[in-house]
Amino acid sequence: MTFADSSDVPTDIRSALRANCADCFALCCTAFGFQRSADFPIDKPAGTPCSNLTDDFSCSIHDSLRPRGFRGCTVFDCFGAGQYVSQTLFGGKSWKERPDTSADMFGTFAVVRQLHEMLWYLVEAAERATLSELSEPVNQLRDEILRTLDGDASEILACDVESIRAEVRRTLIEVSDEARGGYAAAEASASGLNPSADLVGRDLRSVRLCGADLRGAYLIAADLRHGDLAGVDLLGADLRDARLDGADLSQALFLTQLQVDAAQGDDATVLPPALTRPRHWLG
Template sequence: MTSTDSSDASTDDRSTLRANCADCFALCCTAFGFQRSADFPINKPAGTPCLNLADDFSCSIHHSLRARGFRGCTVFDCFGAGQYVSQKLFGGTSWRERPDTSAEMFSTFAVVRQLHEMLWYLAEAAERATASELSGPVAQFRREILRALDGDASEILATDVERIRLEVRQTLIDVSEEARGGYAAGAEADLSDDLHPSADLVGRDLRSIRLCGADLRGAYLIAADLRRGDLAGVDLLGADLRDARLEGADLSGALFLTQLQVDAAQGDDTTVLPAALSRPRHWLA
């Protein structure tokens, strides 16, 4: 993410919130750890390089991660935090060149990723709240986060991320309620009682259920069947879409959908995505 004037948070430049691995010191492959599971075939402690990390910070098995059991790597999104920390905050000097900076760099990356993720959601909230009283709080939070990112690593580490996250979350909920109001007003009776925040919908066949306007924030939609479904006005903030069937589904009007959620799901060339997101390579294989 390039430095942005914190006095102007109205510009939605999501390109700065997308990962650019070429300008990153493989922070996602070093800072975070993982345990052997369905998503990873090995254990890796936090703060250590992945065994597949090449000398130029690229992944030596990038094109076969899924086949080799590193599915978790394919559904991770740093929201552009990697290049921001590597290039802006640490001036393009890697943790290999300066091992003494590694701990601070990795910790800063974890914080910046959270801040960038919130900026991604707030960018969408700003689009949806242009004619609403909520546009003020949305713009305020965007300015606050951008000001925090303008600091150096130590200042960013001192940011009260949890407080900002809680307040941003409530604002996103308010934006969602307003955006979904038009759907629920005339069809509330058609919405299943099972469709609610944090709902357990693992493996459920939802093709016969009206979804438009549903609040599925934080819902477990693992392997759920949403094929050919219309998800207009559906709040998917934090929903778990691993292996969800999205073939032929229309998600163009879904709320707070991210690339990592799409990457974790199953879809095809008939799945309709929001303009800000791209079709995963494995959908077309």
């Protein structure tokens, strides 16, 4: 997909914000670096190919990433930036074919990924603010990002992504406040369920969660089994190994596939329609 005519882009552009690895030059496996940790068994400098990358830009251990210690790869989401940079911005010419473009390609990928992630959130914000006065600023931000993406690689690299992110953050907080306004979230707040809260390993099964603002909260290994997360703002929350068995996240705010992939759940976990059940939940 291209974003050539942002004026005609429908509110739901999620199809372009989903990764299509077949049309990408393995940018996530080359552009970014990682250090040996619980998520990666080796060190890899940024701008270098992963040792598991094959000549056709596929992963030689794709089906066994988790048992081999590459869990970080399984929870990464480029929000469709990989194929957009590879095919649209660089015309289908890989960094192998054109080594002189590799630095610009990798740098552009990092920026486009951020812009695509913000678009993902703004799509949901637009759906929630349809009948609200917030609809106009949400759509204006969406269109600003789409216009930025319509530029070439040099223009995208030159954009003030931090300024755009700050505007998006303010707008998403306003949408969240309005969406959560109908919930009585006093109990959640009294239980320490606040933005950026440290809830690592916390058993939250007996806490009323509806309407809680958990933006940026640390929910690593937290127990949310069978919880109702309607109206819970999960923007940027760390859900690594969070227990979501039987939980209902269908009406949670700003949940991404990346967060779901990092968590633990089962067949009874209810997800928003835009997200899919991870393979490791089915095993």
